[in-house]
Amino acid sequence: MKVYLLIRLRGRMGISPETIDTLNRLNVPAKNNASIVTDSPSIMGMVTKVADYVTWGEIDKGTLAAVLEKRGRLPGDARLTVEEIKKIGFDSFEAMAEKILKEGKIPDPIKKTFRLTPPSGGFKKHITRHIKSGGELGYRGAAIAELVAKMI
DSSP states (O other), X not given: OOEEEEEEOXXXXXOOHHHHHHHHHTTOOSTTEEEEEEOOHHHHHHHHHTTTTEEEEEOOHHHHHHHHHXXXXXXXXXXXXXXXXXXXTOSSHHHHHHHHHHHSSOOTTSOSOXXXXXXXXXXXXXXXXXXXXXXXXXEOGGGHHHHHHHHO
C-alpha cells in the first residue's frame, strides 16, 4: 500500500459543489491544506476527480515526521508536542511517521488536515497548469518533498 501526501493548491472560485464535497472528503477543505491518503481505488478515484485543484506524491518518513512536528495539531488547535505523542504511545515523530506510512492512517487524536503556508520563493510557473505542462498541479511522485519543504 502506497501512502501519498495530497496538497490543495487552488482556492474556491469557480468550483462545483460536487468538487468541493470531494475535496472536503479528502480532508483538504482550503487552499494550502494537506492530508495523508492511500492508494485504494476509491480514494484515487476522488484524487483523479480533483486533480485540477491538488498535487500529490509519495511521502517519505523524514518529510512526514517534519510535517507532523511543525504542522501537526490536536483538537482545540493545540500543537503536537513530544509529550503529547508519548501519551499516544510513540517515542518520536519518526516512529509515528513510520507507523502512519505502514498503516496509511493518522492516529486518532491528531487532526487529519495539516495547514501549510504558501511556498517560500513561490511556485515555479503557474498553478493552473499540470506538472507535465510546466505547472504545479497533478501527480509529482517523490518530488512532493521539495514542495513540502518550502511550505512547512
